Amino acid sequence: MLSKKTKYGIKALTFLARQKDNSPVQIAEIAKSENISIKFLESILLLLRHSGFLGAKKGKGGGYYLIKDPKDINMAHVYRILEGPIALLPCASHNFYEPCLDCSNEATCAVRKLMIEVRDNTLKILESNTLADIAF
Numbered sequence: 001m002l003s004k005k006t007k008y009g010i011k012a013l014t015f016l017a018r019q020k021d022n023s024p025v026q027i028a029e030i031a032k033s034e035n036i037s038i039k040f041l042e043s044i045l046l047l048l049r050h051s052g053f054l055g056a057k058k059g060k061g062g063g064y065y066l067i068k069d070p071k072d073i074n075m076a077h078v079y080r081i082l083e084g085p086i087a088l089l090p091c092a093s094h095n096f097y098e099p100c101l102d103c104s105n106e107a108t109c110a111v112r113k114l115m116i117e118v119r120d121n122t123l124k125i126l127e128s129n130t131l132a133d134i135a136f
Contacts, residue, residue, distance in 0.1 A: 006082040007084075008036045010134075013053065013078065017076040024056070024063030044082070051081045070135055076126035080118035084124065085116045087119040 011034045021026060025043065031038045045064050048054045055067040066073075079086060080095070087093035091100045092115040103109050 003083055004040070006046055006079065008034065008041060009048060010075075010078065011036065012041060013048065013066075013073070013131055014135045015029050017065065017073075017131050019065075020026040022065050024061060024065045026063040030064070034096075047081065053078070070132035071074075071130050073131035074127060075129045075131065075134065077122060078131070079126050086123050087115060089115045092116045092119050093105060105133070 006031060012030050014024075015030050015034055016025060027038055027041055029044075030036070031041045034041075045054060045056075049056055049064070053073060054064050056062070056064050076086070085088065085093045085096040087096070087111065089100065090096060090098035091103065091106060091109070092114050099106065100109075100112070103112070106112055
């Protein structure tokens with residue numbers, strides 16, 4: 001299942017992408033609009049800021065804003081930042097590979113074979129979508 005962190009992160013990015021002039025939006029406004037706890041949203045937006053998706057302005061008129069065009073924000077990258085590996089098993093992961101301790105032969109493992117197919121199809125969908133694709 002998709003974590004709430006990833007779900008809320010995508011919702012927040014979508015909210016920011018839909019802003020007409022890309023001016024900073026306060027956390028409270030995003031939280032209220034998307035029905036997300038302010039404290040939880042703060043941690044998510046901070047992670048997205050440190051990952052290069054968002055900028056932040058302090059003081060009056062401050063808040064968070066996109067620093068990249070929504071068409072340049074790939075959803076596979078967002079997913080990996082918020083959720084971690086796309087693969088459901090470490091032995092099926094491209095970037096976070098680890099052998100399964102209970103597996104005697106990866107080459108013949110039916111579970112691994114299925115999970116690689118799931119990973120490949122999930123990755124194809126995420127990589128073919130940008131924030132602009134899902135926000136508009």
